[in-house]
Amino acid sequence: RQVLAAALFAPRKRxxxxxxxxxxxxxxxxxxxxxxxxxxxLHETAWMVEGFRKTHPRKAGLLRRVLRRNPLxxxxxxxxxxxxxxxxARRVQVVYECVPDRQPVLLEPGPAHIVMAGSLSTRKGVxxxxxxxxxxxxxxxxxxFHWIGGPPGDEHFDYRPEVTWWxxxxxxxxxIRQARVFLLASRDDPQPLAALEALxxxxxxxxxxxxxxxxxxxxxxxxxxxxDYKAAAALVALKxxxxxxxxxxxxxxxxxxxxxIEAFSKRLEAALHG
Numbered sequence: 001r002q003v004l005a006a007a008l009f010a011p012r013k014r015x016x017x018x019x020x021x022x023x024x025x026x027x028x029x030x031x032x033x034x035x036x037x038x039x040x041x042l043h044e045t046a047w048m049v050e051g052f053r054k055t056h057p058r059k060a061g062l063l064r065r066v067l068r069r070n071p072l073x074x075x076x077x078x079x080x081x082x083x084x085x086x087x088x089a090r091r092v093q094v095v096y097e098c099v100p101d102r103q104p105v106l107l108e109p110g111p112a113h114i115v116m117a118g119s120l121s122t123r124k125g126v127x128x129x130x131x132x133x134x135x136x137x138x139x140x141x142x143x144x145f146h147w148i149g150g151p152p153g154d155e156h157f158d159y160r161p162e163v164t165w166w167x168x169x170x171x172x173x174x175x176i177r178q179a180r181v182f183l184l185a186s187r188d189d190p191q192p193l194a195a196l197e198a199l200x201x202x203x204x205x206x207x208x209x210x211x212x213x214x215x216x217x218x219x220x221x222x223x224x225x226x227x228d229y230k231a232a233a234a235l236v237a238l239k240x241x242x243x244x245x246x247x248x249x250x251x252x253x254x255x256x257x258x259x260x261i262e263a264f265s266k267r268l269e270a271a272l273h274g
Contacts, residue, residue, distance in 0.1 A: 003027040012037045016073070020044045020052055029059055032066045040066060041073040041095075045082050105166075107178045108144065112242055115179035115203075117148040117172045117194035118186065124149075125185030125208075126157045131231040132183075132238075133162035143242075146179075148172040177201045181222075181241050186211055187229055199255035202248025206234070206241050216258060222246020 006015055015031070015038045023029045032038050044052075053060040067087040073095045074080040083089040107113050114133075118124040126147070133145040145163045149172070159165055166175065172194065176182060182198035184207035189195075191212040195205050204222035207213045208229050217223035222244040224237035257263055 003031050007031050007034050016041050020048055029062055032070055036069050039071045039073055043075055045079055105175050111142050111144045112180040113144045113178060114181050114183050115146045115176050116183050116185050120150050121155060123188055125187055128231055129185040130160045132234050134160055135231050135235055137162045148175055173197055179203050181206055184213055196255055196259045199251045202251050204241055204246045206237050
């Protein structure tokens, strides 16, 4: 339906098909055949084109017409020369590629930043985190809540404005390092890596008693464990943690004793051969 709608109603020169891989889908290839103004943005030269021909011989026959007729965008002059000389392409432009400028994420100095990292799901505690952020805001507490992770999948949540929703990040530790507390909102979590990474960064962890993380942080200065899975109980644990003066070195040492490669290797060896 989407392809048909695009073929019938999209303005001219406003559809770009990205990569030869998209043409594995016959409807996308037909869109290019139906409209000579649809642009094909290519990242592949002879090696990949030959592979496509061997894997999809019938589609490769249709592709030859597209390459001769439709506008092509290429990522190098070498590519453009290849399509002109080997596939009789006549409408070729070199646009190269782009790499985003990745500026470091810097959290606002001053407020206590509370961070959670995990998929946006009920199991990871989005609802609890939302409610906790709202309650803290209503009490006028100078805290900032952040959630790193996504996507939400089929579940629906009321993403409250009191939380900064960062979405997927390749390097969540960049933000976690700046947190005053890592709040593990999960109701059920055996031993989430994000909590271990927070400890290894010297960031205290507050979590629910039903998680495996609780056995690591219980009793540690600056950390906290709440036994009732409700926002009110989490708020009490969070307040107590923020009032403490944790030792980052002690937190790192605890994490190292559990999660370092050396410690894990020793425990695994003992388990297999003990």
